[in-house]
Amino acid sequence: MVKIAVDMMGGDHAPNIVLEAVEKAVHDFEDLEILLFGDETQCHINHPRVHVHHTTEQISMEDEPVRAIKRKKDSSMVKMAEAVKNGEARACVSAGNTGALMSAGLFIVGRLPGVQRPALVVTLPTVQGKGVVFLDVGANADAKAEHLYQNALLGHIYAQNVREISQPRVALLNIGTEAQKGNALTKQAYALLQASDSLHFVGNIEAKTILEDEADVIVTDGYTGNMILKNLEGMAKSVGKIIKGTLMSKLKNKLALLVMKNDIKGLAKQLDYSEYGGSVLLGLDGVVVKAHGSSNAKAFYSAIRQAKIASETKIVETMREKVGENNG
Amino acid sequence: MVKIAVDMMGGDHAPNIVLEAVEKAVHDFEDLEILLFGDETQCHINHPRVHVHHTTEQISMEDEPVRAIKRKKDSSMVKMAEAVKNGEARACVSAGNTGALMSAGLFIVGRLPGVQRPALVVTLPTVQGKGVVFLDVGANADAKAEHLYQNALLGHIYAQNVREISQPRVALLNIGTEAQKGNALTKQAYALLQASDSLHFVGNIEAKTILEDEADVIVTDGYTGNMILKNLEGMAKSVGKIIKGTLMSKLKNKLALLVMKNDIKGLAKQLDYSEYGGSVLLGLDGVVVKAHGSSNAKAFYSAIRQAKIASETKIVETMREKVGENNG
Secondary structure: OEEEEEEOOOOOOOOHHHHHHHHHHHHHOOOEEEEEEEOHHHOOOOOOOEEEEEOOEOOOOOOOHHHHHHHOOOEHHHHHHHHHHOOOOOEEEEOOOHHHHHHHHHHHHOEOOOOOOOEEEEEEOOOOOOOEEEEOOOOOOOOOHHHHHHHHHHHHHHHHHOOOOOOOEEEEEOOOOOOOOOOHHHHHHHHHHHOOOOOEEEEEEOHHHOOOOOOOEEEOOHHHHHHHHHHHHHHHHHHHHHHHHHHOOOHHHHHHHHHHHHHHHHHHHHHOHHHHOOEEEEOEOOEEEEOOOOOOHHHHHHHHHHHHHHHHOOHHHHHHHHHHHHOO | OEEEEEEOOOOOOOOHHHHHHHHHHHHHOOOEEEEEEEOHHHOOOOOOOEEEEEOOEOOOOOOOHHHHHHHOOOEHHHHHHHHHHOOOOOEEEEOOOHHHHHHHHHHHHOEOOOOOOOEEEEEEOOOOOOOEEEEOOOOOOOOOHHHHHHHHHHHHHHHHHOOOOOOOEEEEEOOOOOOOOOOHHHHHHHHHHHOOOOOEEEEEEOHHHOOOOOOOEEEOOHHHHHHHHHHHHHHHHHHHHHHHHHHOOOHHHHHHHHHHHHHHHHHHHHHOHHHHOOEEEEOEOOEEEEOOOOOOHHHHHHHHHHHHHHHHOOHHHHHHHHHHHHOO
């Protein structure tokens, strides 16, 4: 039985989408037990493997992360993280305030020994559909070269365990493919990665080929990674608007788009990274999954499934062993 | 009469596309004179306002930038830059090796007094079609906060003169819109920009809304800017591939796309930043325009026109006055 703690109150559409996702998850996975934290008066689920723990406080999207975690002791997010810390649950999932969840991970769940800075990882959809593990997308905005090296180790283990890629190709995101390219940070990180025996380092990768299946893991700092992630998100929306504005102004185009409607939907699904679940905070003494704030029930369900897989494949145990060792 | 120096030998399709662009430019603009540097045996143009200067060396895409500029003294790029330095031409245009052109700008044309680091600027297409001035896209990968502040001044002047926006809204590219967001660099830059009387600073902008017309000038460091530019380039290509792979596999979709063909082309044109000319190296004692390496004749023509406008509107003179003053 895998026990996962879930924050019922986080995200734009809580608690409804959370409850719907939890019901589907315990229905689909017979070895799954959910510890649900939130306002019990809003919870209608009655299931032997769903245990509701009533909480009285809630962390909002506007709350200052560290202060919220330190002060709102009876919030659903804090209680959920404590369940991981004290061993009641193997993993936790929340669609709430990202900064607060990172703080909860850092201050409540705690770092693994040897990990200097946790990293937030996502899986991006790619052209061939294999997907690529991308980190850090925002945990550590002022990274040093050794943090990027650790990100590479964490990403490598994540790709092996969760994505089942036996020998993941690890690349460094940079502004040129040649070894001497980049800023001071990427030049130093390149040297560390190049010298490593633990990784299959394939060199630099440019932002224009992120989605081209040239690597299985792409490493960057939290500032650049967050920037790229938001750029990918925004581009899709902006291009959508431009298409609507120009193409949809003509009837013949409207009809043509109608013909392709279902295939375009399929395409959007292939490009929708919520299909790959949420982002995972790596380097902690437990699995912490962040579902997108605007998650629907399906995306939250994917995040629960992702937390379950990460727990079962023992990524935390592997990271404790391998990352601690590499920093020995 | 505006005199512009042109590198005949730079870029993937030189000299043919350069010659075609030059012919069209002198035809369209009666007050334009071109100093053309390159292999005269390959030049067929016979026009009273095109003066060919024979050169014997060529800088390739593979050449190490600084070394190439220092050693290949009789190359078309070096001679073109020298024409700006000694006052024979007001501006220069090349589609050659970007790094070498930046070095030629720095070591031959020279920095303006008070400018610490030149910046490379592009104009990106936007949703409403207004376009946005974006810098630095690669001149200075390890920027300090005061460099970002100077980039803001340079971008402000560029937007006023070349894009004719009287009071440009200047934004700082960052990983959150709130003032306290970002890495150490953007937090410091925010404070400098916020305190400035010379700029209409509108705060942070996220990478997801770059194309949404929220600002007229967006400022970032050369590492991040280059990353974002390449990501925008690459995304379009990757999505194109995915569309081809899925949509085009069905006959009905092929037919539907055929109906929209012309409008899609128009759309691609709206999103094609080569329509806005090349990138410009700002902060130098002359106008240096970089046309895209894969430019066709139309893109190179746009770059020449852009160099002409920049010369006529005296951006160099304004930058000498305003940027020098702000660093007094």
